[in-house]
Amino acid sequence: MTTSYRLGIDIGGTFSDFAVVDDADGTIRVEKTLTSAHAPEESVMRGIGNLAGAVPDLLARTGEVIHATTLVTNVILERKGAKTGLIATEGFRDILELAREVRYDIYDMFIRLPEPMVPRRRRIGVPERVLADGSVLVPLDETTVRRAAAVFRDEDVAAVAVSFLHSYRNGAHERRAAEILREELPGVTVSLSHEVHPEPKEYERTSTTVIDAYVKAVAEGYLERLAEGLAKRGYRERLFIMLSNGGTATVETAKRVPVQIVESGPAAGVEAAAYFGRLLGLDNLLSFDMGGTTAKLCIIENGRAARTRTYEVDRVHRFKAGSGLPAAVPVYDLLEIGAGGGSIARVDDLGLIQVGPDSAGSAPGPACYDLGGTAPTVTDADLVLGYLNPDYFLGGRMRLDRGAAERAVAGHLAVETGLTTLEAAAGVHEIVNENMASAAQVYVAEKGKAPPELSMVAFGGAGPVHAAGLARKLGCPRLVIPPHSGVMSSLGLLAAPVAFERSRAVRRILKAVDLESVESGFREIESEAGELMPDGVAPIVRRSVDLRYSGQDYPLEIEAAGPCDAPSTKLDWETRFEAAYHGLYGKVDDDNPVELASIRVHVSQPPPALEIARPAAESDAPPKASREIHVSAGSGMERVAVYERTALRIGQEIVGPAVIEERESTTVIGPGDRLKVDPLGCLVVDLVIQRPTAAAGGADETPVSATFGRK
């Protein structure tokens, strides 16, 4: 039997999404089922069962299953991981609890911090010491490790994290401790800090390792049951798991360091956005996923999403940096904002409207759901403003109560602020957009991009309603609303090329670096990454170098295409680094030499040729209706045309203001915005943007430090 099918499975907190593509003819089928929180693998089997009704011999004909899951995140949030012990260098077992000794909110005396995942009595110090240069000051005391194992045995510990000082430079003691633990505690999982996160800063490394240990047994069990379940149903090929940075790993790799799949679902959404960007030939994207509780944004540059290593889990305040536990793993650098359809609006002590970050969720839900919610939410405001059709929400499966929405906005917001109901609703819409825009502005600037360079790809239930407003605020000139936005993440799994990344620290002054050794370093990590690729496919290799001024921490990643053997190579890297630095900070630091922090390769398969059913209409669809919506600030309601998305013809153009409705979402465009249906069925909107004429920067910046020269 040929195996032309590929199957993407995204297990979310509420719903599990499936997308199967037949690469022979490009047909796609999608499926959605409720997630079984207690046993997510059962949702997988159920969804496959449902799909198999329409696709005979589904698993036998499937050549690749790619999977994303929120399992690890949920284990952490619900504290349902393994009973974990920690072995640390003697004298330093409390590093996990001491953290950085800082308050994340300088004005709040009563802040709460997350509980350490390992209580003090299960943190054991053992005599051993490696110094900063990797030399051994105190050899590992193996007897104490065995004694610690005995304590863990008595406590029924199921997972052990080992984190010794400077192990990122010399991991021998951690490895030996692991051998002993495996002898003494068969069946107990062990996580080593130099494997999980081989970087300095003991708290961040220890925290990451403990989280890894904590989720490992659960993740292993789940992934094994999943693989077995698939095999039992006739699946013979490899199972891939999406990592938090969009890479795809085999089940074996994911089981080895499961903390790496903590953001696997959102990563799949980013992959989907990147896929549509590629098809449309857009180099620089801002993916925008707005659901019920949060909005997630991510920059995708030349097909690659920004990544971070300062990720936190289990935040006490979801949107306050520093209130969680650091998990320093490669994660797509998503900006998560407490802004969704369910975000609640209120008037604060100062008489100002605030929106979110708390959400009415699905229960009690927005006032207009008539499920008991009375607080005004973003969805209520969108309904009052005419953006949502009360009779066509989820394709009409759920009716919205416009009167309830108006009462909520009037009663909770309009009276106290002295605004009309319409003004208050417009205020909520505007503020939630502005909350997203102001957070996005910092995020975009941190990545060294400017919004005018970015096209926004919007999805999620509330994304297309707010996308034009947000993009306009940010100054993104173009907006793309792809088809199937309700199952974007599972689609992303099919669209993502199998990809791996490898890097190697160099930490040497660029001028003093020997290019031959850099070239051989590149070749080595390329072959390491290449070994993980499926056979028979020539991989695409992309090289880059991380450069910074010597002494700084944050490098900038500079593309380093081709072999590095030309005499001009270093100068070329340095020139492009300085240009990037100048663009970000308005200056360069030519007092200090440029350092090659590390080299990096990204190895991938060619992106799969995923084809999606196209709109079939032969002629332009006329509006199916018209209704009054709030078009712009300060104006009242205006009557605009409403279109049915599935009826639109490829190439059809619509000039805003207009509303385009579909089952899972609604797209709203403003006056003068020009929408066109592209051949893939994407709505591509060119927005009317009034951009500042002055470029960022200017004469009052303290300029290039050419005059800072050393005397």
Place this chain on the structure above:
Amino acid sequence: MQLDPVTIQILWNRLITIVDEAATGLMRTAYTPSVKEYHDFCCALFDANARMLSHSTVTTAGFLGIVPEVLRNFIAKHPPETLRPGDAIITNDPWIASGHLIDISIAAPIFHRDRIVGYTLCIVHHLDMGGRMSTLESKDMYEEGLKIPILKLFDEGRLNETVFDFMRANIRVPDKVLGDVRAQLVANNVCSRGLKALLEEYRLDGLETLGAEVIHRTESSLRRKIAALPDGSYRNVAVLPKIPGCDDDVVVKIEVRVDGDGVTVDYSGSSGEVGAAINCSYNMTRSYTAYPVKLALDPHVPNNDGGLRPITVIAPEGTVVNSRPPAATWGRTMISHLFPEIVFATMENIMPESVLASNGGSPANEVYLHGRHRDGRSFLAIAQHSGGFGASARHDGYPCLCFPNNTRNIPIEVTENEARMYYVRKELRTDSGGPGRNRGGVGQEVEFAILDGGTELARDVESSVRLSGRTEDGTFPVFGRLGGRNGRGSGLWHNGDPVDHGVYRRLAPGDRMRFVLSGGGGYGDPFERDPERVLADVEQGYVSIERAEEDYGVVIDAAGMTVDTEATRLLRTGRTGRAGRAEPAQ
């Protein structure tokens, strides 16, 4: 021009976003752990009238009330009509800026449509400014390092190279310090860009209307909270811990007068300037006096000039709380870090739910190490460790959490990569938290040792370890509040011998320095603490079985790790006098 509530909220958030972006630029382009890890800095944005509109979320508390004064001083010297695009002004004058030479302030005007619409300012605590470095022993400012008067660092975009030449010639690690100075320029650039983009986007000519709105809202909100307090005059006297090598007693007298919607804090009668490097400038005193009022009464409204206006601080010139040049100031936090808890102690009876017991780590610990590596390169490393957090009406104190300044610890692995030393231990200390219905956070014990550099040049290391100096039997222990007991432990040992803190010491390879940072003060009567919570503390090793009985009247059966309910009841009801009440700061 009128602004509606929606637009105000949007623009207010943006003003904060802009300075946060500036702080990110600063951290990413900085060279020393002082900025990258320790986070001892502040970025702030002002309107054209030099009113502070926002400050960075990441900052230290002491700068919050200072930045507006710094900018006003800059403008007094360089009036707006003399400023041009591309100008930047610098100083580290303790009395003009933030109270000691080691902090450099740099400000720049922001021009938009050919006029000044605002200012950006960035203050950074640097690694070195020459002089005797970080010691309490200096007798005057001239010993403490290089002073940079108010100067134009940039004049219409041209660097005043003389400033850098002088700095380079006087500082031990000039590349790093000047690297951080350049990061400050980045912060100002980023802030300036952000404001201009905002003005363009909203088609605003300036910040006058918006500035007045946000300041008014912050001010009136705080005034409403003050007005809810009972009017009256509340007095206190604090005899601060002895400063090593200084014979003078340091006494802080305080009177807090609550009058309608304003508060006056009067330090008249406090000690005169002393011959130790602990003298505060008025700016510093005012900043750490206004901070606890905002913290206790109105923490959730973003701060700006309006958060300072309801609070008047009176401090007679020539006292330790308003010193004059050339008093020595390096360790001014030895006094200023105590103002928040002195204010809390003075006001605890009128706002008992809003105060913290003393923090075991205030004034902040600072560790300096200076020497040479094996290859001859100089190093200068800084570190900080915190004591236990004070308990409150709501919660136990967390172990080792910084207050009031709020700087992060510097990772052990960062310091060990920087300096020729290694840590021997850094761990929580059992029984150090002040007993109380809510317990003070436990403190910690830290020890480090010097490594041999292998050459004569790379032998000894100069090191100073500054602690709070607060001991249980001293005049100023780590106070509990409202019946809570004092936090415990504090001290410094060199190779096992107790030694003075805050002074430089020459350490040979193998030498060890050990220090203990106290736990926080407790809150409420410890005999009222739920025995099960005491048991949980014993299980965590925060409290020993012996102390559970002695301090909390809770008897624990060690074998089964259970509370002996009957023995506990007898002990708790039978003990006369119960736990001694904590003395307020007097």
